[in-house]
Each structure stands twice: as structure tokens, then as C-alpha cells.
Amino acid sequence: MPTPKRKKRDPWSFEKEIKKTGRRYSKNIFIALAIMLGAVMLFDKTGLISFNDLKGGGAKSETLQVHFVDVGQGDCELIIIGDDAMLIDAGEKENGASVYKYMTDYGVKKLDYVIATHPHSDHIGGIPAAIKNMSVDTFIIPDIAEKYIPTTLAYSNLIDAIDESNAKLEYAEVSKVYELGEAKFTILAPSTDDASDTTNLNNYSVVILLEYGDNKFLFTGDAEKKEENDINKTFNLPKVDVLKCGHHGSNTSTSQAFLDIIQPDYAVIECGADNSYGHPSSDIIDRIAKYTNKIYRTDLNGNIIISSNGKDISVKTEKGNK
Numbered sequence: 001m002p003t004p005k006r007k008k009r010d011p012w013s014f015e016k017e018i019k020k021t022g023r024r025y026s027k028n029i030f031i032a033l034a035i036m037l038g039a040v041m042l043f044d045k046t047g048l049i050s051f052n053d054l055k056g057g058g059a060k061s062e063t064l065q066v067h068f069v070d071v072g073q074g075d076c077e078l079i080i081i082g083d084d085a086m087l088i089d090a091g092e093k094e095n096g097a098s099v100y101k102y103m104t105d106y107g108v109k110k111l112d113y114v115i116a117t118h119p120h121s122d123h124i125g126g127i128p129a130a131i132k133n134m135s136v137d138t139f140i141i142p143d144i145a146e147k148y149i150p151t152t153l154a155y156s157n158l159i160d161a162i163d164e165s166n167a168k169l170e171y172a173e174v175s176k177v178y179e180l181g182e183a184k185f186t187i188l189a190p191s192t193d194d195a196s197d198t199t200n201l202n203n204y205s206v207v208i209l210l211e212y213g214d215n216k217f218l219f220t221g222d223a224e225k226k227e228e229n230d231i232n233k234t235f236n237l238p239k240v241d242v243l244k245c246g247h248h249g250s251n252t253s254t255s256q257a258f259l260d261i262i263q264p265d266y267a268v269i270e271c272g273a274d275n276s277y278g279h280p281s282s283d284i285i286d287r288i289a290k291y292t293n294k295i296y297r298t299d300l301n302g303n304i305i306i307s308s309n310g311k312d313i314s315v316k317t318e319k320g321n322k
């Protein structure tokens with residue numbers, strides 16, 4: 001059984017080493033920037049970490065595109081800004097090839113980050129095929145307690161794919177900030193010091209807040225109420241522009257307490273048409289509707305692209321009226 005910590009070394013890839021050495025400089029600059037950005041993310045009076053808008057926010061020259069790729073009953077998000085790109089999940093195994101095609105159709109040739117939110121097949125199953133012919137810089141996965149590491153084929157295929165990619169592997173670390181082009185994202189969860197409810201892999205989902213200028217996007221994987229509460233205990237979350245609803249719009253997630261804080265202007269639910277789980281829950285739709293009527297669903301709208309210039313949000317969908 002392969003373990004995620006394993007990392008293959010290829011002594012003959014001289015070219016790759018040069019590339020990596022070259023990258024080291026930019027990595028140092030990146031670390032310095034991350035520290036500066038971290039300083040902007042201040043503790044407030046309650047001891048929670050707050051997000052203050054960066055100076056120089058507002059409209060920017062690049063467009064940030066967030067694609068909610070329709071993979072049926074599963075999750076897949078592709079984020080593109082300039083020459084930088086990040087993939088979050090890639091649906092089931094059978095979706096991998098079409099996710100790869102989708103990325104190349106949008107000119108993505110390399111991925112700066114791939115986030116495998118949590119080891120369920122409707123999220124990670126497609127990742128190996130999606131990235132097989134892509135160069136990946138960094139993989140981010142949750143740090144799952146040894147005894148709960150799944151023995152599924154989907155998970156071992158993911159670990160093999162990470163190995164073969166020669167990408168850097170990082171375990172999600174709460175509060176860590178990464179740069180993606182002119183945007184940045186912060187890891188909000190999972191907290192690894194909380195050992196309760198660890199049998200539920202949904203609550204290991206890597207949750208991130210992506211910020212670009214004044215705009216904020218929250219990606220929750222399949223996080224349930226427990227993980228949402230954990231986030232609220234650590235962060236004083238801001239109002240967000242776009243929420244990727246947790247767990248395909250299931251009533252396990254998108255709790256009232258969480259919504260009261262983040263008050264999304266747009267909500268996206270990724271689920272399959274006529275799925276056997278009854279996703280999304282009508283209760284969740286009603287709950288979100290108190291904040292916004294801009295609810296987009298991959299089962300109804302197909303691929304959904306939400307763009308930001310750092311100030312304004314625009315939405316394009318493959319089908320449907322919205």
C-alpha cells in the first residue's frame with residue numbers, strides 16, 4: 001500500500017532539476033509575499049483570524065475565471081488567471097479524460113496547483129487521467145490520520161499519479177496562504193489537531209478562500225456542518241461573493257450558522273441530474289435563497305464560468321436561463 005509521503009526521485013531528469021532550481025528563486029519571493037499577505041490577515045479582538053481587504057484591491061488587469069466543470073455527480077473546479085491555473089478535484093474516473101480536454105480547450109498546459117479535496121471517488125477519481133499529460137507544480141491533499149487512510153483503488157491511483165507527476169506534495173495546513181497569479185488563496189480547513197469525527201472523510205475536505213482584488217470565492221469540497229463549525233472557530237470569515245456549496249447541496253452542509261457569516265451573492269451546487277442521493281436538498285436551496293437568488297447548478301446549467309476582474313463578477317453558463 002503506497003503512502004502519500006512517498007516521493008519518487010529521478011536522478012536523470014537534469015532538465016527538471018534546472019527548472020526546479022530556477023523556480024527556487026521565485027519560490028523565495030513567493031514565501032516573502034506569503035508572509036506579507038499573512039500579516040494582512042490579522043487576528044481580531046475575538047482571537048479569530050480576520051481577512052482584511054488588501055490595499056490596491058478593486059479592478060485589475062487580468063481576468064480570473066472560475067470554472068465549475070460539469071462532471072455529473074461529482075466536483076471539479078478549474079481556476080485560471082493569466083498563465084496560472086489550479087484544478088480542484090476532477091470528478092469520477094470516467095470524467096478524467098474530459099476534464100483534461102476541458103483544460104486544454106481553455107489553453108491550460110500546466111497546473112500550478114492541484115487540490116484533491118478529500119479521498120472520495122467523485123472528487124479524486126478523475127485526477128490521474130486529467131493530469132496525466134499536464135505538468136503539475138504542487139499537489140495539496142488533506143493530512144489524513146494513518147488509520148483512516150482509505151484502501152480504495154481511487155485513492156491508491158491518486159497517490160500513484162502524484163508520484164508519477166513528480167509534483168511537490170503538500171499537506172493542507174490551516175492558515176497557509178498561496179499565490180495564484182495576482183490572486184491568492186488561504187487554506188481554512190481541515191484542522192488536523194481535531195481528532196473527532198475523523199471517520200467521516202467529508203470533514204477532511206480541503207477548504208479554501210480564494211481572493212482576487214475585492215472578490216472572494218469559497219470552495220468547500222464536501223465539508224459538512226462540523227467542519228464549517230471548525231472554520232468558524234478559527235476564522236472570522238468575510239462575506240463572500242461566490243460559495244461552492246458543500247457536499248453537492250446536501251443537507252449535511254451549508255449550515256445556517258455558516259451562511260449567516262459568509263452571506264454569498266452567488267451559490268454554485270455541483271451535482272448530477274436525477275442523482276440517487278436527492279442532491280441538492282430543497283431545504284438547502286430554501287436556506288440559500290434567503291441570501292441570493294443567484295443559484296447555479298451543474299445539473300441544470302452544465303459548465304458554469306464565473307469571472308472576476310477583482311471588482312465585478314460575471315457569470316456564463318452552458319445551458320439554462322441564468
Ligand SMILES: [Zn+2]
Nearest residue numbers: 120122222247
Ligand atoms: Zn462528493
